[in-house]
Amino acid sequence: MNYGIVSQEQLEAIEEILSQKLIKLGVDCAIIIDMAGNIITVKDNSKSKYDIYSFAALAAGNFATVDAMAKLVGETEFSLLFHKGQDSNIHFSKIDDELLLITMFGRDISLGFLRLNVVEAIEQIQKVWDRQE
């Protein structure tokens, strides 16, 4: 496993997928992080300003905690998480054992529609990511 370095070409391909599948849909921000809390890439609608480094650290911790809870109840994993707020929502979905896709979106996108697009985006990202191994 050598996920520490990603080529420029791969990152551009992944960013393109995030733009096409999520940002175009009206998502505020899409972030890919690894389970150690590092940011792999970020795409946003250039309106929102989040402190993404702290966000990534907390998100990785959050996901790891939920993963540990899954094991306690006899599940191998909970592969997605959803946090609902008044004006903004956060959706977490596992890409593979090392990567997590986080999507932040407002009230005008339905969760179902977002989930469909997240699944498609993840399939495409997996293809790009697997090329490095």
Next chain:
Amino acid sequence: MSFINLKDKVVQVKIVYYGPGRCGKTTNLEYINRKFREQIQSEMVSLKTHGDRTLFFDFLPFHMGQIKGYDIKIQLYTVPGQVKYNATRKLVLKGVDGIVFVADAMEKQREKNIRSLNQLHENLQAYKESIFKIPLVMQYNKVDLKDHGIPVLPISVLQQDLNSKLQVPYFEASAITGYNVAATLKKIISSTVVSIQKKLL
């Protein structure tokens, strides 16, 4: 594992402050946060219990400038020190690049330091890392307490207890006054960056 972004030329490095409960890991980060304010773009994140003890981790992103055209982003984490929180300690250690072991120099904490270091060794093994290979710096904290009449272990004893096999760089420090906090940080950053460079070349 550090993450290197070739497109934006950014290297993300994860450094964890590890040690027994109440040894001063969070105090180290709080001092760094105050002292190096201009190099830190965001607020320090602390997940605490009501009693002000670290529940999950503290997080402080730290910008170090450039090396060979690459932006170095240092991410400082602490672990919860309390014995019962080992599961969360282990989670924070995932993907770690460098460790500062903060030992409590107070005489009565002698055994707790040793236990905590042993557990660090085990926790790293779970990630197939070795305490003998990962960049590590020892910090013997609270040395200022001897001026207040509180018995403090001599450095030779701490070295014998904790660093006789590891033989890593060490510092006497006082996180509350800031004595050697920056020196510890500089040392761990330089050893970690050198070790990442070695892995890449």
